[in-house]
Amino acid sequence: MVHFIGAGPGAPDLITLRGARLLGEADVIIYAGSLVNPALLDHKKESCTVYDSAGMTLEEVLAVMEQTESAGGTTVRLHTGDPSLYGAIREQMDALDGMNIAYDVTPGVSSFSGAAAALQAEYTLPEVSQSVIITRMSGRTGVPEGEKLSKMASHGCTMVLFLSTGLLEDVEKELMEGGYSPDTPAAIVYKATWPEEKVCRCTVSTLARTARENCVTKTALITIGGFLDAEYDRSKLYDPAFTHGCREASK
Structure with a gap:
């Protein structure tokens, strides 16, 4: 077995x-x-x-x-x-x-979950993003044409990039070509949950510089999107004015 x-x-x-x-x-x-x-x-x-x-x-x-x-x-x-x-x-x-x-x-706990824990963040915030795209920058291992990073970025939702830390100049270009503004919040999470874990917050246009300044060349995830600092709406699940299958709304 x-x-x-x-x-x-x-x-x-x-x-x-x-x-x-x-x-x-x-x-x-x-x-x-x-x-x-x-x-x-x-x-x-x-x-x-x-x-x-x-x-x-x-x-x-x-x-x-x-x-x-x-x-x-x-x-x-x-x-x-x-x-x-x-x-x-x-x-x-x-x-x-x-x-x-x-x-x-x-199954195991993915590093993208570990990265969210390190960031003390929630990927899916009401009226900010309800979708997470997990992808990678095309490199020696390519991606299908329809999954080019700029096309994925055009959705404007939360993104988590694996296997892309050594290609951050290209990542910046593709993300901005896809529609993210240069000042869109981003973060590089190095070795999430390891003793040497490091969180580097930055923006889409400063990803490559931030990685260089912090000597991060591999074993890191790149996270992008408004979930990192945007204002968001309260969840309806725990809103006293919202009725669902387990609770009636307050009068």
Whole structure:
């Protein structure tokens, strides 16, 4: 059996209870050493073998899984955040299907949730933004033409950019081309929930400069939108004048 597990955004106590239990039961752990906090390996049993996938190819990862399965063992594939976001798990699952190896997925807390916690912010504020676009700047890994950053920016809603910290000059250009004003609030969140977490608040037009000044080159999320400082309407859910299925409005 292979268990794909979301490690969470960084802090070792933000892995799920299920994920921690499966880590403790694994005979082999393959983890993304360049992204996952190694403190999570404290959950493993003494006899567990650990592989750092940072220097491995897909074929090498699959070979370890197949070897472990042939020996009757259990493999944990530990991915950063939640494996459904930029986790490259589909190609692994398709290969396991071809080898008739069973697997399951344990979700994790995504770093975009960790970033909101670091910012002490809510992405969806009434009359500010009720949508969140999670995307990335096109780089060595491209994006479909319809998902070009300027087109995504044209919606004007909350945006969270993964894997884009090294391309911030291009990010600024695309965001403003899409309709964000230069002074739209933005923030760079470096290693959300890690001990070395850093929050750098800025604007769309100062993203690249802010990253340089704070020596942030990778492992950061970019957040953009009015949710960072705009005025907003009170939620109707807790408004005494609003009736819903659990409460009648006050007279």
